[in-house]
Every structure is written in C-alpha cells, then in structure tokens.
Amino acid sequence: MLILFLASAVFLLWPLSSDEFRINWKPEDLENKHRFLDAVKPPEESGANPNILVILVDDLGVNDISYYGNQMIETPNIDGIARNGVAFDQAYTASPVCSPARAALLTGRYPQRSGFEFQMHDRYQRNRLEYLGFRYLVRSDPWNPMPANRVPRQEDIDHQGLPPTEITIAELLKARGYATALIGKWHLGWNEQNKPCRFGFDYQYGFFDSHTLYAPEGTPGITDQKIKKDWTDQYMWKDGRDGPKGIYRNCEPVEEEEHLTDAITRESINFIQEHRSRPFFLLASYNAPHTPLQAPDHYVEMFSHEPDPVKRVYYAMIKQMDDAIGRLLDKLQNLGLADNTLVIFLSDNGGAAYTLTTDNAPLRGGKITDFEGGLKIPFFMSWAGRITPGSSYDRPVIIMDVFSTAAAAARCPLPDDRQIDGKDLLAYLENDNLVPHPFLYWQRGNSKAIRSENRKVIWNEEFGDTLLYAIPPDAFERTDLFAQNKENARELISIHQTWSRQLPPPLWPPIVRFREKIDGRSFYFEN
Numbered sequence: 127m128l129i130l131f132l133a134s135a136v137f138l139l140w141p142l143s144s145d146e147f148r149i150n151w152k153p154e155d156l157e158n159k160h161r162f163l164d165a166v167k168p169p170e171e172s173g174a175n176p177n178i179l180v181i182l183v184d185d186l187g188v189n190d191i192s193y194y195g196n197q198m199i200e201t202p203n204i205d206g207i208a209r210n211g212v213a214f215d216q217a218y219t220a221s222p223v224c225s226p227a228r229a230a231l232l233t234g235r236y237p238q239r240s241g242f243e244f245q246m247h248d249r250y251q252r253n254r255l256e257y258l259g260f261r262y263l264v265r266s267d268p269w270n271p272m273p274a275n276r277v278p279r280q281e282d283i284d285h286q287g288l289p290p291t292e293i294t295i296a297e298l299l300k301a302r303g304y305a306t307a308l309i310g311k312w313h314l315g316w317n318e319q320n321k322p323c324r325f326g327f328d329y330q331y332g333f334f335d336s337h338t339l340y341a342p343e344g345t346p347g348i349t350d351q352k353i354k355k356d357w358t359d360q361y362m363w364k365d366g367r368d369g370p371k372g373i374y375r376n377c378e379p380v381e382e383e384e385h386l387t388d389a390i391t392r393e394s395i396n397f398i399q400e401h402r403s404r405p406f407f408l409l410a411s412y413n414a415p416h417t418p419l420q421a422p423d424h425y426v427e428m429f430s431h432e433p434d435p436v437k438r439v440y441y442a443m444i445k446q447m448d449d450a451i452g453r454l455l456d457k458l459q460n461l462g463l464a465d466n467t468l469v470i471f472l473s474d475n476g477g478a479a480y481t482l483t484t485d486n487a488p489l490r491g492g493k494i495t496d497f498e499g500g501l502k503i504p505f506f507m508s509w510a511g512r513i514t515p516g517s518s519y520d521r522p523v524i525i526m527d528v529f530s531t532a533a534a535a536a537r538c539p540l541p542d543d544r545q546i547d548g549k550d551l552l553a554y555l556e557n558d559n560l561v562p563h564p565f566l567y568w569q570r571g572n573s574k575a576i577r578s579e580n581r582k583v584i585w586n587e588e589f590g591d592t593l594l595y596a597i598p599p600d601a602f603e604r605t606d607l608f609a610q611n612k613e614n615a616r617e618l619i620s621i622h623q624t625w626s627r628q629l630p631p632p633l634w635p636p637i638v639r640f641r642e643k644i645d646g647r648s649f650y651f652e653n
Contacts, residue, residue: 140253140254141252141253142250142251142252142253142254142274142275142276142277143250143252143276143277143278143279143280144276144277144278144279145279145282146276147276147277147278147279147282147633147634147635148279148282149282149285149286149289149633149634151289151290151291152291155291155543156290156291158541158543159291159292159293159541162293162541162543163293163297163298163301164301165539166298166301166302166538166539167301167302167303168302168303169302169303169537174537175302175303175304175405175535175536175537176405176466176467176468176509176535176536177405177406177407177408177458177463177466177467177468178299178304178405178406178407178408178467178468178470178532178535178536179408179410179454179458179467179468179469179470180231180407180408180409180410180470180472180528180532181207181410181412181451181454181469181470181471181472182228182231182310182311182409182410182411182412182472182473182474183412183414183415183447183471183472183473183474184224184311184411184412184413184414184415184416184473184474185224185415185416185473185474185475185476185477185478185493186414186415186444186473186477186503186504187473187476187477187484187486187489187492187499187502187504188476188486188489188502188503188504189477189484189486189487189489190415190444190477190484190504191204191205191444191448191504192205193205193208193213193504193506194504198429198432198437198441199441199444199445199448200445200448201444201445201448202448202452203448203449203451203452203455204448204451204471204504204506206452206455207455207469207471207506207507207508208471208506208508208516209515209516210508210510210515210516211469211506211507211508211509211513211514211515211517212506212507212508212513212514212517212518212519212555213505213506213517213518213519214505214506214507214518214519214523214551215518215519215520216502216519216520216521216522216523216598217472217502217503217504217505217522217523217524217525218501218502218503218522218523218524218525218566218577219473219474219475219476219501219502219503219524219525220236220237220524220525220526220568221237221475221568221570222475222476222493222494222495222496222500222501222568222651223244223245223475223493223494223570223653224245224313224336224416224474224475225242225245225246225313225314225336226238226242226243226244226245226570227474227475227525228311228312228313228314228411228474229242229288229292229314230524230525230526230547231295231472231474231525231526231528231529232288232292232294232295232296232314232325232529233288233292233293233294233295233526233529234295234526234527234528234529234530234533234540234546234547234548235292235526235529235544235545235546235547235548236526236547236567236629238569238626238629238630238632239544239545239547239628239629239630240288240289240291240292240630240633241289241630241631241632241633242288242289242632242633243569243570243571243629243632243633244570244571244632244634244635244636244652244653245336245636245653246286246287246313246315246336246634247283247286247634247637248283248335248370249283249637250277250278250283250635250637251271251274251277251637252277253274254274257271257273257274258274265357266357266638267357267641268480268640268641268642268643269357269358269638269639269640269641270638270639270640270641270650271637271638271639272635272636272637272638272639272652275635276635277635278634278635282634283634284317285315285317285319285320286315286317286320286633286634287314287315287316287317287319287320288314288315288320288325289633290319290320290324292325293541293544294325294326295326295407295528295529295532295533296308296322296325296326296327296407296409297325297326298326298533298536298538299326299405299407299532299533299536299538300326300327300328300407301326301538302405302536302537302538303404303405304404304405304406304407304536305328305329305397305401305404305405305406305407306326306327306328306329306406306407306408307327307328307329307330307331307394307397307406307407307408307409308322308327308329308330308331308332308409308411309329309330309331309332309390309393309394309397309408309409309410309411310331310332310333310386310390310409310410310411310412310413311332311333311336311411311412311413311416312330312332312333312334312335312411313334313335313336315334316334316335316369316370321334321377322377323376323377327409329376329397330374330375330376330377331373331374331375331376331389331390331393332373332374332390332411333367333370333371333372333373333374333413334370334371334374335365335369335370335371336416337362337365337371337413337416337417337418338365338366338367338371338372338373338386338413339362339363339366339367339371339386339418339420340385340386340387340413340414340418340420340421341383341384341385341386341420342366342367342383343363343366345383345385347422347423348385348420348421348422348423349420349421349422349423349426349439349442350418350419350420351418351419351420351421351435351436351438351439352418352419353417353419353436353481353482353483355482356417356480356481356482358417358480358481359417359418359481362417362418363418373386373389385420385421385422385446386413387412387413387414387443387446387447387450388446388450390410390411390412390413390450391410391450391451391453391454394408394410394454395453395454395457398454398457398458398461398463399457399461402461402463405536407532410454412447412450412451414443414444414446414447415440415443415444415447415483416478417478417481417483419436419439419440419443419483420439420443421439421442421443421446422442422446425442425443425445425446426438426439426442428441428442428445429441429442429445436481436482436483437482437483437484440483440484451471455469464510465510465511466510467509468507468508468509468512468531468532468535469507469508469509470505470506470507470528470531470532471504471505471506471507472503472504472505472506472525472528473503473504473505474503474525475493475500475501475503476489476491476492476493476498476499476500476501476502476503477492477493477499478492478493478494479491479492479493479499480492480493480494480640486498486499486500488602489502489601489602489603490602490603490644491642491644492642494640494642494651494653495640495642495649495651496568496573496574496575496584496651497584497603497642497644498597498601498602498603501568501575503525505523505525507531507551509535509552512552513552513555514555517555519551519554519555520598521554521561521562521563521579522562522563522566522577522579523549523551523554523562523563524547524548524563524566526546526547526548527548527549527550527551527562528548529546529548530546530548530549530550530551531548531549531550531551531552533550534550534552534553535552545628549562549563561579564578564579565577565578565618565621565622565625567622567625567626569622569626569629570636570651570652570653571632571635571636571652572586572587572588572589572652573586573650573651573652574586574587574619574622574626576618576619576621576622577597578618580596580597580598580599581594581595581596581597581614581618582594582595582597582603583595583608583615583618583619583622584649585615585619586649586650586651588650589649589650591647591649592608592615592619593606593608593649594606594607594608594611594614594615595607636652636653637653638652638653639651639652639653640652640653
C-alpha cells in the first residue's frame with residue numbers, strides 16, 4: 127500500500143516542465159535582419175512620405191459599432207474613418223486571440239511562421255495534480271484544461287514573445303526616417319529582448335500584457351463592473367497593475383491615475399504634436415473594450431436605459447473610446463496633417479462573447495473561435511486624395527495587410543529572406559480584378575480553418591469535427607455543407623496541409639480548450 131501511495135504521489139507531482147520549448151533563434155537570422163534594415167535609407171526629398179496612424183482596438187466585434195448597425199451605441203468617429211475612405215467588409219484577423227494577431231499586424235506574416243501560434247501564458251500546469259484539480263474542482267466552463275502534457279520551463283515562459291529576428295513595420299519605417307511610437311497595449315512579451323523599445327519604437331507608453339486595470343480599482347468617478355459569470359474576469363481584477371500589467375513609458379514604470387483610454391489618447395496627441403514636422407508612424411493601441419470593465423461614470427449614465435450593468439459599462443467603454451478617437455483625428459485636422467496621413471482602424475479579433483458583453487449576432491461564435499464572430503474584424507482605411515471616400519471593398523483581406531500597405535505608402539523595400547504574407551491594399555483598391563488572398567489560413571494546434579473566395583472549412587483534427595460553409599453567401603454560417611460536399615472540403619484541407627507543412631513547431635503550447643456550443647453541438651478551440 128505504501129509503495130502504491132508513493133508511486134501515485136510521484137506520478138501526480140512529477141514536474142511537467144520540459145526543455146522542448148526552449149526559445150532561441152539563429153544568430154544569422156538576426157544578422158540578416160540588421161543588414162537589411164541598415165540598407166533602408168530615408169528618402170532624399172523632404173516631405174515625400176505620408177504620416178501613418180494605425181488605431182488598433184481590442185476585442186471589438188463588427189457589430190459593436192454603429193457603422194454595421196449597432197443601435198445601442200453611436201460611434202461617429204470610428205464610422206467616419208470608413209465614410210472618409212474605405213470599409214473592408216470581408217476583413218479578417220490572423221488569429222482569434224490577441225497576441226498572435228498583433229504579431230501578424232506588426233510583421234506582415236502569419237504568426238505561425240515565427241512559431242507564434244498560441245496565445246502567450248505566464249502560468250502552466252506544474253504537474254498532473256494541478257491538471258486534475260483544474261479539470262474537476264474549478265468551475266471554468268467554457269474553458270477546459272488541455273491534457274497534462276509537457277509544458278515550458280519557467281525560464282522559457284519568461285522569454286515568450288515576438289522573436290527578435292522578426293522585422294516589424296516600426297523598424298522598417300524608422301529606417302525610412304519616420305518617428306515611431308507605440309502607445310497602449312503591446313502583448314508581445316516583456317523580456318528585455320521582446321519589449322517594444324527593441325522593435326523600432328522611438329517612444330512607448332502603455333502596458334506589456336494582455337490586460338490591465340484602466341484605473342486603480344475604486345477610483346472616484348469611474349464605475350468598476352465585475353462579471354461574475356466570466357471565469358477569466360476574476361483574475362484580471364486580481365492581477366491589477368503588477369509586473370507586465372503595469373504602466374510604462376519608454377519601458378520604465380510610471381504611475382498613471384487617468385483612465386487609460388484617455389491616457390492613451392493624451393499620449394498619442396502629444397506625440398503627433400511633437401512630431402508634426404516630420405513623418406511619423408503611430409500605433410495607437412487601445413485596450414478598450416477588453417475586460418476588465420471600467421468606464422467614467424458620465425459615460426455609464428449615457429446608457430442608464432440598459433438594464434444589464436455589464437452591457438451598460440461595455441457600451442460606455444466603446445462610446446468613450448469613440449470620443450477619444452475623435453479627439454485624435456481632430457488633432458490631425460487642426461495641425462493640417464489630415465490630408466497627408468494614412469489612417470487605418472481595425473480590431474485585433476472579434477468580440478469576446480464569453481464575457482457576456484456582446485454576442486456578435488448574427489455572426490456565429492466569438493473571440494477564441496474560428497467562426498466568423500471570432501475572425502471577422504472591423505477594418506477601415508482613409509487617405510485624402512488616394513482613397514475614394516465612402517467606398518467599400520468586398521474581397522477577403524487580413525490583418526497582415528497593414529504591414530505591407532504601410533510599407534508601400536512609405537515606399538519601403540520588403541525583406542527577401544522571409545515570406546511576407548500581407549498585401550498592399552492600396553494597389554488592390556486601384557485594380558478590382560486582382561485578388562489579394564486566394565486563400566486565408568488559421569491554425570492553433572488541432573484547431574484549423576481555411577477560407578477561399580467562396581468557401582470556408584473549420585475542423586479539429588483531435589475531435590474529428592469538420593464544417594463547410596459557403597461564404598460570403600452564408601456569412602452567418604447557418605448551413606453546414608460538409609455532408610454534401612466532402613470532396614470540396616478535403617481539397618481545401620489539402621491546400622491548408624501544404625501551407626502548414628512549411629511552418630516551424632509552436633514556440634510554446636496551448637493551455638486550455640475553449641468550448642463553443644452551436645445548435646447543441648460542442649466545438650473546441652485550443653488557446
């Protein structure tokens with residue numbers, strides 16, 4: 127009996143950590159990167175390059191703004207970017223979770239190409255006992271723990287982030303003579319080698335992790351709304367502003383009392399003012415409306431007619447952010463910079479329906495899933511004299527296109543030692559006969575999807591689920607065509623497999639499966 131007890135204890139408590147997930151890179155790749163950037167020169171003629179403002183927001187679904195019909199919230203400033211330019215009505219993220227999508231935007235590459243396949247995590251199951259406790263004792267549905275397999279060592283967890291060998295659009299534009307800034311959320315690592323200050327940003331303000339408090343809890347004049355039914359919410363309030371969730375300026379910690387949406391706007395306006403006489407690239411990376419839910423009281427009062435307190439604060443956060451974006455755009459106008467500024471607005475992924483703030487209806491699913499509610503994003507672009515106001519574009523585009531569009535606007539060369547997946551959308555707007563992406567790909571472990579111009583397949587290799595939809599006609603994914611069109615689905619899966627074989631293994635593993643229930647069936651997505 128004692129031997130059995132000891133054997134069971136060893137089995138349950140034996141560490142799962144493994145050096146399988148050791149993070150390193152080839153020195154020659156880093157040398158090639160710096161050699162390429164050193165060869166990029168500023169233009170000889172002054173004033174040749176436009177300013178570039180990218181407004182990236184967090185977990186905002188297409189149905190969360192009035193441009194696409196939301197009748198609860200008026201978002202005239204966000205909508206105005208589309209009305210003054212182009213709306214990409216078939217726009218997608220590269221991943222329905224935050225950090226891989228942000229890696230894709232900054233590098234112009236599918237995140238899997240650098241091993242950035244999964245969301246970063248700062249805590250993994252240490253042993254099988256923790257796994258069993260999580261699975262059977264913690265009420266975490268719809269989040270379920272992955273099987274107790276090998277996990278990274280702590281030193282490898284600490285080094286998770288965007289690999290230093292990747293070239294960001296900030297590095298490219300900085301070499302071209304731009305002043306560059308990241309203001310807001312980073313979520314691509316906070317090791318010294320992964321911080322934004324190491325990736326071409328002259329100025330940084332904000333936080334490094336997936337979330338932070340918008341203001342210290344209990345701040346007068348701000349409503350704090352917790353979500354009891356969202357398992358993830360409790361941890362966000364508990365984390366507060368510790369470590370990578372703190373506020374930093376040029377990668378040094380600072381105190382911030384102002385609501386973060388307004389602070390990001392303040393810092394962005396100051397940067398534009400300071401660099402109004404030279405080309406600038408500003409990534410204004412708002413964390414709204416990502417949880418935790420915190421909004422100024424006067425915005426919450428605007429939605430007093432909404433009986434659900436969670437939705438009331440969520441709507442308030444979106445309205446506050448829209449007003450903030452309006453002030454940012456007004457600054458460009460007041461400084462006479464609007465006509466020479468390429469403005470890009472987009473979200474990192476679809477709405478986070480599991481927080482009970484939004485449901486993405488009539489789209490299916492939401493953040494974490496490969497359904498349209500998780501992958502489709504609002505994506506608008508304006509540039510006076512280059513983009514026809516009030517236009518729309520209905521071919522599939524993807525978040526990596528921001529990189530290539532910005533590079534083309536600044537007439538930057540692209541590196542030839544790596545695959546760049548993004549396309550210059552300005553060129554495609556000028557020639558509607560061209561197709562930017564014959565296929566779009568998604569992959570997180572066993573969770574996979576592919577979209578052609580008129581078909582989309584979602585499947586899970588572990589559970590055997592396969593769904594086929596005719597998109598865009600069936601944009602709401604109501605009719606699964608797999609049983610009648612298996613060969614069509616298998617053809618697309620084969621194309622995906624060819625793409626997938628090019629990819630390196632993930633730099634770190636998933637930690638949970640997310641369960642999405644559709645018509646009584648459960649579908650699982652790794653995260």
